[in-house]
Amino acid sequence: MPPDVSVRNLVKHYVVPERAGGLRASFRSVLRRKHRLVRAVDGISFEVDRGEVVGFLGPNGAGKTTALKVLSGLLHPTDGQVDVLGFTPWDRRAEYLSRITLIMGQRQQLFWDLPAADSFLVNKAVFGIDDAVYTRTVDLLTELLDLGDLLTKPVRQLSLGERMKVELAAGLLHGPRVLFLDEPTIGLDVTMQQRIREFVTAYNAETGATVLLTSHYMADVKALARRVIVIDKGRLLYDGALDGLVQRYAPHKTITVHLERETDLPDLNGQAEVLSVEGLQITVRAGKDDAPEVTGRLLTQLPIADLSVEDPPLEEVIDQVFRGERL
Amino acid sequence: MIVRRATLAGALALTRAEVADMFQYRVVLFLYSLWEVVHPIVYLAVWGAIAGEGDVGGLRLSDFAAYYLTFMLVSHVTAAIEIYTFGPMIQQGELSPHLLRPMNPVWVAAARNISYKSVSMLLLIPVWIGLVIILRPAYSVTAGSVVLFLVALVIAALLSFLVGTTFALLAFWTTRSFSFWEIWMGLTFLLGGQVAPVELLPGFVQNLATALPMRYTLGFPIEVLLNRLDPGELALGFALQFAWLFAAALIVRAVWRAGIRQYSAVGA
Numbered sequence: 001m002p003p004d005v006s007v008r009n010l011v012k013h014y015v016v017p018e019r020a021g022g023l024r025a026s027f028r029s030v031l032r033r034k035h036r037l038v039r040a041v042d043g044i045s046f047e048v049d050r051g052e053v054v055g056f057l058g059p060n061g062a063g064k065t066t067a068l069k070v071l072s073g074l075l076h077p078t079d080g081q082v083d084v085l086g087f088t089p090w091d092r093r094a095e096y097l098s099r100i101t102l103i104m105g106q107r108q109q110l111f112w113d114l115p116a117a118d119s120f121l122v123n124k125a126v127f128g129i130d131d132a133v134y135t136r137t138v139d140l141l142t143e144l145l146d147l148g149d150l151l152t153k154p155v156r157q158l159s160l161g162e163r164m165k166v167e168l169a170a171g172l173l174h175g176p177r178v179l180f181l182d183e184p185t186i187g188l189d190v191t192m193q194q195r196i197r198e199f200v201t202a203y204n205a206e207t208g209a210t211v212l213l214t215s216h217y218m219a220d221v222k223a224l225a226r227r228v229i230v231i232d233k234g235r236l237l238y239d240g241a242l243d244g245l246v247q248r249y250a251p252h253k254t255i256t257v258h259l260e261r262e263t264d265l266p267d268l269n270g271q272a273e274v275l276s277v278e279g280l281q282i283t284v285r286a287g288k289d290d291a292p293e294v295t296g297r298l299l300t301q302l303p304i305a306d307l308s309v310e311d312p313p314l315e316e317v318i319d320q321v322f323r324g325e326r327l
Numbered sequence: 328m329i330v331r332r333a334t335l336a337g338a339l340a341l342t343r344a345e346v347a348d349m350f351q352y353r354v355v356l357f358l359y360s361l362w363e364v365v366h367p368i369v370y371l372a373v374w375g376a377i378a379g380e381g382d383v384g385g386l387r388l389s390d391f392a393a394y395y396l397t398f399m400l401v402s403h404v405t406a407a408i409e410i411y412t413f414g415p416m417i418q419q420g421e422l423s424p425h426l427l428r429p430m431n432p433v434w435v436a437a438a439r440n441i442s443y444k445s446v447s448m449l450l451l452i453p454v455w456i457g458l459v460i461i462l463r464p465a466y467s468v469t470a471g472s473v474v475l476f477l478v479a480l481v482i483a484a485l486l487s488f489l490v491g492t493t494f495a496l497l498a499f500w501t502t503r504s505f506s507f508w509e510i511w512m513g514l515t516f517l518l519g520g521q522v523a524p525v526e527l528l529p530g531f532v533q534n535l536a537t538a539l540p541m542r543y544t545l546g547f548p549i550e551v552l553l554n555r556l557d558p559g560e561l562a563l564g565f566a567l568q569f570a571w572l573f574a575a576a577l578i579v580r581a582v583w584r585a586g587i588r589q590y591s592a593v594g595a
Contacts, residue, residue: 015593073426074423076592104423109424113351122344125339127429
């Protein structure tokens with residue numbers, strides 16, 4: 001089976017006008033406009049198989065949204081090939097648009113003053129959804145998203161979280177096979193974020209849809225995607241399992257020991273670095289290869305009440321990746 | 328051009344939702360459209376004062392009343408609002424959600440146009456009837472002129488919509504599409520049968536008005552209804568109106584395609 005999404009050497013550059021602040025710069029820019037080339041996406045390649053959930057990670061301005069916009073057909077790339085479900089996205093053929101959806105956390109496609117049900121009916125007609133399918137889909141989405149009576153209230157009276165749920169439902173009425181979700185939980189409280197995550201998981205399980213999502217929230221990615229694609233400054237830094245990311249970018253382990261009584265630290269032979277000593281708790285960092293030996297030495301030479309060996313938290317790993325450092 | 332069945336159904340559903348949406352703003356709508364009723368009264372007052380008890384170029388006060396009362400309805404039906412509705416959508420990046428649906432977003436502009444006019448027309452008609460009773464226009468219409476008028480009116484509305492959409496689409500390139508629109512409005516004011524019926528314009532200007540598209544969005548249907556044209560002028564008028572409609576359709580399509588290319592190149 002060919003992959004649902006195939007991206008080869010995708011490049012998207014923008015030319016943006018640029019000028020300094022102030023009146024003089026303003027006059028100068030009338031005569032001579034300066035432009036700057038922004039390499040939003042600079043040669044990335046990846047594939048996504050049917051039914052996969054892939055997290056797109058990257059700091060602000062990494063090129064995540066740009067990539068999703070190219071994939072959904074809103075942007076024409078500067079170079080490279082993209083194939084989604086056998087279509088070239090930016091041709092924006094009706095057959096293509098009926099099979100995908102792009103949901104942006106901050107965009108809104110609903111009529112503000114009308115109940116969402118009215119916007120749903122517009123989508124039903126535009127996508128040519130047949131009555132039986134429509135009823136079934138609305139029922140499913142109402143159940144999964146707990147929409148209750150939200151559909152009959154004017155959209156302007158919904159809370160941000162409620163609106164996001166309704167937006168999601170509106171974007172899924174036509175039963176898309178591929179979902180592009182751009183920051184689907186942005187600005188939502190923790191409970192609502194959790195709810196949206198559960199929904200995406202359930203929807204993926206229920207329909208087998210392929211999901212590509214971007215998020216700032218590590219929790220989103222941890223909960224949803226086993227595979228992550230990390231991009232920064234338009235370049236692909238990592239593509240693989242979430243666990244592998246930690247393995248690769250965090251070649252250290254953190255060893256924490258609780259002592260039974262105070263005592264001097266043994267010689268660690270330069271294999272580990274002491275991060276902190278707080279009362280009876282000592283935290284050291286050791287290279288992955290040295291960790292077993294360091295652990296052994298600590299166990300034999302110290303009066304230990306408890307010991308744990310951990311990978312550094314994912315947030316920290318990602319942060320290091322973006323700063324171009326290795327732990 | 329083949330229009331998908333889902334597109335037509337979609338446009339219809341969209342129009343229905345837009346009408347429901349418009350009703351939320353009925354007071355604002357009423358005030359907006361009231362302007363369209365009031366400003367022809369100004370032209371009527373001026374021309375009425377000039378004509379006095381006599382006539383101007385064969386037009387008496389009651390003829391001017393008929394002209395400008397018809398003008399009220401025609402200018403409302405053919406008003407292009409796209410620079411206010413569609414242009415800002417492009418500028419503020421609200422086009423993207425619409426581009427993700429399998430329907431050209433120009434249908435969104437069309438739905439808004441139709442819903443605005445149908446809702447505000449309901450509010451305007453009573454005012455208009457009141458004015459007819461007060462001003463006693465000299466309507467010498469025939470069944471034939473009414474039929475031809477309706478045809479000319481529909482084409483005028485379509486032409487005007489396409490022109491309005493073309494100017495709105497300039498928002499893809501410039502944040503100042505209003506300036507271009509102002510030029511068009513100025514030309515319509517002079518040559519479209521607004522400040523004066525085209526037949527009263529001096530020879531050279533009248534020829535210009537006959538050739539250019541503005542008259543076919545506004546003055547021409549009025550002249551048809553009021554039987555102001557001989558058969559030759561009528562045939563020429565319809566031929567030119569059709570020709571401009573065809574040209575406008577080609578232009579709007581070309582501008583849309585170029586605009587979308589620009590939009591998807593610089594960032595949606």
